[in-house]
Every structure is written in structure tokens, then in C-alpha cells.
Amino acid sequence: MNPDVRGYFRFTRKDRVEKSINTLIGLLEGIGIDGKVSSGEVSMLRMWLEDHADVAAQHPFNELVPAITGAIEDGVVDSEEHADLLWLCRRLQNPEFLSLVTADLQRLHAVVGGIAADGVISVEEMRGLSDWLQEHEHLKTCWPYDEIETLTTKVLSDGRIDAAEHQMLLDFFMEFLAVLDERTIERPLVLDEARQAMSALCAVAPEVSFDGKAFCFTGASSKFRRAEFEAVVSELGGQAQQNVTASLDYLVIGAEGNPCWAFACYGRKVEKAVALRRKGVRIVLVHENDFHDALMDAR
Incomplete structure (x- = not known):
């Protein structure tokens, strides 16, 4: 086999893709089995990324690689990031x-x-x-x-x-x-x-206030990292939280999209927010572009 395609071939057949995702799920379950992920265990995720570098642009790895990269960029995988990665893997397990x-x-x-x-x-x-x-x-x-x-x-x-x-x-x-x-x-x-x-699930031009309000971010953004999002919310009098709860006011959804992504942009947090909304909890889902508009108005 041509060495230029050998790396990609390892993951192209359906059974190879399934095995690769199942291996990642097992790895995530293993490193988080004690409820925390150490720096040494984070290195295992880096090894998984290195092993899949040749296929990072191919589906479904084009969803998994950015999600894992974002989770480990600070050297720590917290409980919410760990849950998000497992959720994404399990979604991608079902090719049908x-x-x-x-x-x-x-x-x-x-x-x-x-x-x-x-x-x-x-x-x-x-x-x-x-x-x-x-x-x-x-x-x-x-x-x-x-x-x-x-x-x-x-x-x-x-x-x-x-x-x-x-x-x-x-x-x-x-x-x-x-x-x-x-x-x-x-x-x-x-x-x-x-x-x-208009008022939609992803609200159109929503009224966003910061003082005393709770914000959570999900998805991918090309404009700021998660820590920067938390800092700007705090600066304007709001509170940034890692997960979606009944006390959340705004869930901000990242605007960095990919036409091949089915789940990575709108994942577990959106799913949870929708479930809470159906129970009558007032959570506004805000597109990142509208969030940036609100930032400019507030400054």
C-alpha cells in the first residue's frame, strides 16, 4: 500500500471508524473513572490526537479533533469537558x-x-x-x-x-x-x-443584560477562548458557569461552524437547555454574533 494513504486507510472503513471511536470512549471512561482527569491522563488524549492527525479533516474526526483539542488546551479536562466529549463520541457512534x-x-x-x-x-x-x-x-x-x-x-x-x-x-x-x-x-x-x-430557540436579536446574569458557552468560537468569555462576562457584572442549570440565564452558542459537523457545534449543553425550557425554565439561547453585539452595547 502506498505509504501516503496508509495512515488514512486505517480509519476509512466503517469498522475501523467504529473501533477508533470506541477506543476513544474507553479512554475517556478510563481516565475519568475516578471523577478527575490528571495531567498524565490528558497526555493520553494528546496521543490519540497525534495518532489521528492524518484524518483530522475527515468525518467524523473533524468533529472529534477540535472538541478534544479545545478541551485539553489548558492542560486540564474538567468534568463538563469530559461529559461533553463522551456525549459527542456516543452521538457519533451511531452512523445511521x-x-x-x-x-x-x-x-x-x-x-x-x-x-x-x-x-x-x-x-x-x-x-x-x-x-x-x-x-x-x-x-x-x-x-x-x-x-x-x-x-x-x-x-x-x-x-x-x-x-x-x-x-x-x-x-x-x-x-x-x-x-x-x-x-x-x-x-x-x-x-x-x-x-x-421574533423569539426563537436561538433567539433573534435577543435582549442581553449582564449585571447579575448567569452565562454559559458551548460550541466553537474563532473570536475568544473559554477563559476570555468568562473574563468578559465577569467584567460586565455577570457570572460565567461551566454547565447548564435551571439558574442559567443565557447559553451562548459558538459561531465557528463546519458544513460537515452534525453535533460538535450544538451538543450536550443545548440538548439540556432545550429540555429545561420545555419544563418552563427561562433560558435564552444566544448566537455568538448577537453576544458580541451585546458586548459592544454594554461597553
Whole structure:
């Protein structure tokens, strides 16, 4: 075998991928079995990363490698980071579900792009979209399903689409026409006045206050590290916490996306926040871009 492809070949077949992920799960379970992860045990994760360097850009390693790298960058893996890594590994263990989610999210992008393609969005199209969303509820918590579902529900609440709503939907949906070239959609644009009136799972233009409020961060960011996030929240009078609890006010979701990621951006913390929201807990999910807007307003 050509030595240039030998490293990648080790992980390309389904059984090899499964074995690699199972090995990582076992490693994570082993190093955390006493409830803490020592610096020596962190080195084992570094060895796993080194062993998979050749395939770091291939799925599912392109989700695992950034997550592990971020967790060990300070030389310590805390309990929340450990739980996040295990959660991600177990999600990626199920290739059938992974394939279904990835394919259906790609379909959703194309569905809303198709609706906006002629520049006119009708009530009938929105009702059809609502039916499609109900048939694909397994996509809940995977962006942009929840935001599209909220927009659809609001617009259909009175059975008609007025001029402002139509413009809002058109501006939102037209952004999805561009994803057919495999760009990652970070955040579709919506009219300012419409954004202020909307409340989605990932809230559109949310009101964010800092004094006495509790914040948690999840996902990947190209703008700041976790310690920097905690520092700026504290500087403005807020409290940064590592996990999602009923006392949390804001869960900030990182904007660093990848079109091949199904779970790494929106993982265990989002799942937990959604469950708490369904029980009536008031937790606002804030896109990182909106968080940065709030920072500028607060300074």
C-alpha cells in the first residue's frame, strides 16, 4: 500500500471508524473513572490526537479533533469537558442516525431555498413547510431547524402573511439559496424590525443584560477562548458557569461552524437547555454574533 494513504486507510472503513471511536470512549471512561482527569491522563488524549492527525479533516474526526483539542488546551479536562466529549463520541457512534441528520439538514436548507427561489412566499408554501418540519422533528436542536420552526409558527398564527412578514421570510430564506455551493450558513440575515419581534430557540436579536446574569458557552468560537468569555462576562457584572442549570440565564452558542459537523457545534449543553425550557425554565439561547453585539452595547 502506498505509504501516503496508509495512515488514512486505517480509519476509512466503517469498522475501523467504529473501533477508533470506541477506543476513544474507553479512554475517556478510563481516565475519568475516578471523577478527575490528571495531567498524565490528558497526555493520553494528546496521543490519540497525534495518532489521528492524518484524518483530522475527515468525518467524523473533524468533529472529534477540535472538541478534544479545545478541551485539553489548558492542560486540564474538567468534568463538563469530559461529559461533553463522551456525549459527542456516543452521538457519533451511531452512523445511521448521523447520516439521517446530515442528509435531512441538507434537505432543509434546500427546501427553504426552493420556497424563496421565485421571490414569493405563500401561505400554502409555509403550511407545506410546517408539515415538513413536523415530519422531521428529529432535527430539533440542530440549527437552523428550531429558528425556522419558530418563524413558521409565528407567521401562520393568523393564517396570513402580511407585507412585513413576507419581507422578513424572504430575507431569511433567500440566504439559503447560497448554501448549494456547500458554504456553512452562520446566521441568515433578517430585517432588524422583524428580528426584534421574533423569539426563537436561538433567539433573534435577543435582549442581553449582564449585571447579575448567569452565562454559559458551548460550541466553537474563532473570536475568544473559554477563559476570555468568562473574563468578559465577569467584567460586565455577570457570572460565567461551566454547565447548564435551571439558574442559567443565557447559553451562548459558538459561531465557528463546519458544513460537515452534525453535533460538535450544538451538543450536550443545548440538548439540556432545550429540555429545561420545555419544563418552563427561562433560558435564552444566544448566537455568538448577537453576544458580541451585546458586548459592544454594554461597553
